[in-house]
Amino acid sequence: MGASLMLDELAGDVHPHLARLRATEPVSWLPALGGWLVTARDPALEVLRDAETYTVDDPRFSTARVVGPSMLSTDGDEHGRHRAPFAPPFQAAVVRDGFEAWTAAEARRLVGQVARNLEARDLDERGRADLRAALAGPLAVAVIARALGLVDDDPDRILGWYRVISAGVEGVNAGREVADETRRAVADLRDEVDRTVAEATGSMLAEVAGDGSLTADEVFSNTAVVMFGAIETSEGMTSNALAHLLGDPDQLADVRADRSLVEGAVEESLRMEPAATLVDRYATRDTDLAGVDVRAGDLVTVSLAGANRDPATFPEPDRYDVARPEAHLQLAFVKGPHLCLGRHLARLQTIAAIEAVLDLLPDAVLDGTPDGDPPGARGLVFRKPTTVPIRRGG
Numbered sequence: 530m531g532a533s534l535m536l537d538e539l540a541g542d543v544h545p546h547l548a549r550l551r552a553t554e555p556v557s558w559l560p561a562l563g564g565w566l567v568t569a570r571d572p573a574l575e576v577l578r579d580a581e582t583y584t585v586d587d588p589r590f591s592t593a594r595v596v597g598p599s600m601l602s603t604d605g606d607e608h609g610r611h612r613a614p615f616a617p618p619f620q621a622a623v624v625r626d627g628f629e630a631w632t633a634a635e636a637r638r639l640v641g642q643v644a645r646n647l648e649a650r651d652l653d654e655r656g657r658a659d660l661r662a663a664l665a666g667p668l669a670v671a672v673i674a675r676a677l678g679l680v681d682d683d684p685d686r687i688l689g690w691y692r693v694i695s696a697g698v699e700g701v702n703a704g705r706e707v708a709d710e711t712r713r714a715v716a717d718l719r720d721e722v723d724r725t726v727a728e729a730t731g732s733m734l735a736e737v738a739g740d741g742s743l744t745a746d747e748v749f750s751n752t753a754v755v756m757f758g759a760i761e762t763s764e765g766m767t768s769n770a771l772a773h774l775l776g777d778p779d780q781l782a783d784v785r786a787d788r789s790l791v792e793g794a795v796e797e798s799l800r801m802e803p804a805a806t807l808v809d810r811y812a813t814r815d816t817d818l819a820g821v822d823v824r825a826g827d828l829v830t831v832s833l834a835g836a837n838r839d840p841a842t843f844p845e846p847d848r849y850d851v852a853r854p855e856a857h858l859q860l861a862f863v864k865g866p867h868l869c870l871g872r873h874l875a876r877l878q879t880i881a882a883i884e885a886v887l888d889l890l891p892d893a894v895l896d897g898t899p900d901g902d903p904p905g906a907r908g909l910v911f912r913k914p915t916t917v918p919i920r921r922g923g
């Protein structure tokens with residue numbers, strides 16, 4: 530069955546394909562990926578928790594070839610050394626104290642602009658605003674620039690680096706050399722990181738560098754991973770959460786009536802559509818995974834979207850339910866040593882975005898496209914809708 534699955538099917542409406550694979554061969558060889566695809570939750574957890582058998586530390590891992598080794602590309606003690614100095618500033622309480630008020634204000638500022646545009650009808654030809662472009666994207670960049678303490682937090686510069694460097698990573702994935710343009714963007718970002726370390730006393734980057742356990746090269750590579758790990762994923766997480774909630778009038782009414790449901794709505798959206806949906810590992814030895822013989826060196830790709838709709842853990846897995854009791858068992862931030870460092874900051878900003886929309890756009894509803902339904906999430910690795918179009922009148 531896996532043999533017949535093409536990459537564009539994995540990038541499009543993937544969930545029915547994942548459900549079929551999970552039911553028949555939850556660890557399935559996909560020629561299109563050149564590796565195993567894991568679509569059930571138990572084997573997914575087995576892979577993610579056992580970094581000795583399933584490692585990220587492999588020359589095929591393209592990010593490391595562009596920005597250098599980092600916490601994302603190492604395992605064992607080396608991984609711990611890369612990650613440790615970045616861990617304290619990303620702890621839940623530290624993030625809450627440092628970011629909750631600021632992020633809420635920034636989300637309200639962005640949604641306030643949307644509300645004024647809707648009022649002035651300064652919108653697209655169908656009278657709609659796009660919450661991905663106007664809220665989810667800019668909030669993601671602003672939050673991570675502030676978290677790192679970058680001396681130059683111009684969002685266009687940050688996004689420029691992001692686009693060039695992630696295109697460079699994709700190029701390496703496709704077998705090309707690191708392009709000159711990519712090298713130039715890496716060098717510019719490196720200057721920015723070095724300047725922040727030198728000039729922004731008290732910033733996260735200055736503190737991490739001051740810790741002394743990472744070289745200047747390693748402070749840079751890990752910063753690049755933190756920064757780029759935050760931008761596309763957070764934009765996707767907020768876009769998906771808004772699309773799920775604003776697209777479901779009944780559940781939206783429940784959440785409007787009881788704001789304590791917002792957190793569950795975000796968790797359930799992470800379950801339904803994890804913004805980063807595929808994570809890669811490489812087998813270090815021959816092993817058995819859910820009855821399948823995996824060979825040393827094999828690529829093992831975990832479908833977080835597959836695991837998150839495993840009916841053994843999530844009854845009626847295709848149903849969006851903001852009050853689902855087991856939503857917190859979702860794997861959007863993985864489990865094990867590579868558990869997302871930014872998960873508290875990411876949750877905080879998506880919650881802030883939803884609260885701001887509920888407060889300042891009290892009658893907003895998701896609008897369809899000219900062809901019908903609102904755009905669904907798409908993408909092979911990162912999944913989100915192309916737009917989150919809203920109009921007034923709910």
Ligand code: HEM
Nearest residue numbers: 600601758759762763766804805808867869870871874875
């Ligand atoms: C403020 C926003 C974010 C920051 C700063 C951030 C940062 C990071 C970092 C540094 C790692 C690497 C951890 C390690 O390897 O030890 C990581 C892992 C990960 N993050 Fe995030 N992240 C953010 C948001 C998100 C969001 C919104 C998602 C998805 C909804 C996400 C999904 C993941 C996943 C799946 C991994 C594991 C990758 C793997 O195991 O190969 N992250 N994140």
